[in-house]
Amino acid sequence: MDYRSAPLFFRLQKALRYVRLYGIRRTLVKVRGQYHMAKRYPALPANHVRPDSKAHVGLIGCGNYAYSVIAYYLRKNYGNVIRGCMDPEIHRAASMFEAYGACYYTADPDEIINDPAIDLVFIASNHASHAEYAIRALAAGKDVHIEKPHVVAEEQLTRLCAAMASGQGRVLSIGFNRPGSRIGRRMRDLLWAEPGELMQNWFIAGHEIAPDHWYFREEEGGRVLGNLCHWTDLTYQMMPPERRFPVKIIPTRSAKSDCDIAVTYVFGDGSIAALTFSAKGHAFEGVKERYAAHRGNTLIAMDDFQRLVADVGAEKEVLALRARDHGHEESVRSSYQRSRERGQPGLPVGYVWEAGQLFLATRRALEGSCDVTLRAYQPE
DSSP states (O other): OOOTTSOHHHHHHHHHHHHHHHOHHHHHHHHHHHHHHHOOOSSOOOOOOOTTOOOOEEEEOOSHHIIIIIHHHHHHHHSSOEEEEEOSSHHHHHHHHHHTTOSEEESOHHHHHTOTTOOEEEEOSOGGGHHHHHHHHHHTTOEEEEOSOSOSSHHHHHHHHHHHHTTSSEEEEESOOGGGSHHHHHHHHHHHTSOSOEEEEEEEEEEOOOTTSGGGSGGGTHHIIIIIHHHHHHHHHHSOGGGOOSEEEEEEEOSSTTSSEEEEEEOTTSOEEEEEEEEEEOGGGOOEEEEEEEETTEEEEEETTTEEEEEETTEEEEEEOSSOOOSHHHHHHHHHHHHTSTTOOOSOHHHHHHHHHHHHHHHHHHHHTSOEEEOOOOOO
């Protein structure tokens, strides 16, 4: 959402809310991201490669998320490691180049993919292009971090998994950042320590977006693939692997198949997860997340990835963070660190396939108002 033209009082309120949720530093970079998206140069800056640079990371897609999350955390943790920035909107690529001390910028993805000095590519472009760029980068032997959703169609998923199986490059991470957050990791540890079936309940209070938003373009996959995939993946990851499949998907929807929806997942061991997504909120509030789960002797309640309360038998555990932590920094750091570990495998093909099939099947169920059953990945 672009708040630059909003009334001053609204912008101040929004900034103060960000400070409460994320702290001053993250708020400042989020504000700069708004201006980055709108920046237009009368004359583009000089574009040249520094021959002495040891930068080795490529960015494909220079939107707000790449600017305020990926590039920000790369520089915070590792310095100026970004070598090339690519975006079809060349002014965004130039703005990223200037802001983060990159070596060059371009509107041509092949310059990033074929650059022998780049060994790790972060893909944060429009959703429909994620898999296409990833497949090309893998074929060039690059390590790849793919923002969510990693695919928007089954044929993309099939080709991506085939490219991974070829062994030329590695998919190190997909941008499902919440499981790697501090609270996400603790929830999984608590729930996996207990026996029996798991009951999960999600309520996600989202906000309306304009009907002409690019999310709603047919090729981009809508909000199920653009938003809901975060929680389909986290629900899947809270389940122990041997208990997940087959999973039955039971949809309930309003007039729109990707706004104001409820989905029930019945897993192979009888565990049940209920996921409700409401798109009735105001953009000012952003997304609010509530999660409750019960397994064995453990009952947990989570609020916005800022507070977790767990009742484990007679004991109570409270994890309260000063700022909301969705795991963005850990996601970026994990990909970068794993890229330095040569000879280690990337993500399992089975996980990439199952995570993709889960949100694709959820969209099919909602669009068709019908139950869908999904089975575990079977390597050919």
